Amino acid sequence: MRLPKELIVVTPFSKFVGLFLFIMLPILAFVLGMHFQSILVQCTQDYTSDIPLVYETEENLILNRQTLDGKFTEVASQIPSFGGMYYDENGQLTFCLKEVQNEEVEYVKQQVKAAFADDPRLSEVGDVNVVPCKYNFMELNEWYSRMNNILSIPGVVMTDIDEVKNRLRIGIENQEIKDEVEDKLIEMGIPLEVVIIEVTGPIKY
Template sequence: IAAACADSAAPGSPGEPISMSLSGQVEDDSTPSQMAVAALVPGFGGYFLDPSGAPTVYLLDASQRPAAEAALAAFLVSRGFTSTDLVVRQGQYEYTQLDAWYGVARSAAFAVSGIVLGDVDEGKNRLRFGVTSAVAAAQVQSAVAALGVPAGAVVLEQRAPYAPLTTLRERVRPLMGSLQLNFFLYPPNGLPGVSYLCTLGFNAELNGERSFITNSHCTNNEGGTTLPTTYYQSRRSTLDNRVGIEVDDPEWQFSLDTNLRCPPPFQCRWSDAARVRIDDTVAAELGRIARLDEITTTLADTIHTIDGHFSIRGERGPVEGEVVNKVGRTTGWTQGPTLGTCVDVLALETNHIRLCQVQVAALVDGGDSGSPVFWRKGGGPSVALLGILWGGSVDEADPSFTYSPLSGIRRDLGDIRVR
């Protein structure tokens, strides 16, 4: 998981010169991958925003600060920082070493009953595994130690598992992100006459075809389009509310692309996403997300009034510690800090691992599945799209959600256009 998503730049071998093209690409990237920075900065252990919002980097050798400042130049500028704002922490492990250990330990850790997630945590300079019990924690610790991973390089967190969240609710045209979707499942996947609710993530185009993106688990069959799902907004009360039909939802399976990161016997994908073709008669606007009149702070707040829209003006990758937003049909507009940026997550009561997902500490509830996740600077209407929410922690005392980043959605669904 973590850390190094499979499409991340690979670090050079010791003594190998860094190409000017790679250096320029990283320095111009507002959210460079951890591995790309590691290729440029000797002794790099990870970068993130600390709880106060300060840009922070782990270095084994503090004298490499100038190299870190150069590699993170665009990241700093895009968030209103200067190079002098960068905080250097003493690292204990190189990011590339942590990533290698994670690759060795992944299969053994996910073989333990009670595993929830695993990643290379750039904010802790450690491997991180989430488990449901102390027994599972001890078993994971023993399993990874047997593979040569130092105990000091591993953090174990006892936490609740993540579950898909299937359960602005009015009819709205043109279609935009965050609206309520209604769909029905065919037996044996659902009960006759029982409907389900999810959230429309965002509108998209692929090869000129008007579409929107929602979750794969918000379909008749999670993975595959043998029985395509028909969607209504907001409810299937009249045929006029039909908005589209599912056209792309890759199977959960091994492939040449995923098997190196997918521990057997699990099935993996890079996203919990499906593409729905919008009906010709339905008005839809690309690049819009419903904006609400207030941010939700409690589950008791169930009235969510639309007050215009956010405009998607860009795209962005995740940064640990950065505050992000989501707007969903159940809990509305919520926000919170990013907890993990490339986490392998095993969904509750499934054998499906979503690879390289993002964790956020924020309020969420059933029906929010599919919510668009975005970054917002200041109080204006312009936002940068990050991905779509698919799961929430079952621990109501410690709410958090996971989302599939745009990079993973495109790996599964193709080079969609979102604005």
């Protein structure tokens, strides 16, 4: 088959089209890739280690922590072995129990549904993972309540209960103040093995 001459002859216009595609196709691929990445990031952020969504303002972080602790305390008051719960990296709801007993799991589900009745994600608690933990939530919360003065140490930027690690967590600006923080924890009667101290750097607003 003989192709028309205008399809095989290089012209200024065909050069322009070729150059245009050579420049624009990589740019288009980059833009689409960035858009797809933002969608993946958003999907990943839908699963959080704390059940309610955590907003980034300081006031909402405090309110959210208080609300979460109150709900966990409500569950722990009925189930002493309850150490907290979270969504794992696969989005699977996970219960932490100090003493894992199969017959207790269904009861935990009932108490969680009652405590988190206002959370649509927990209206139907289906299959869950159950992992053992060393400390129950009442223990963690009692130690956490003693840590109020830790934030008065210059360079301490955050405190939290980490349900995933089953520990307390303290964020500091630099390694130099770690000894001072540990001395303060001992003074407060908080075992050092319960606390994860990590350098998070200063808070950025």
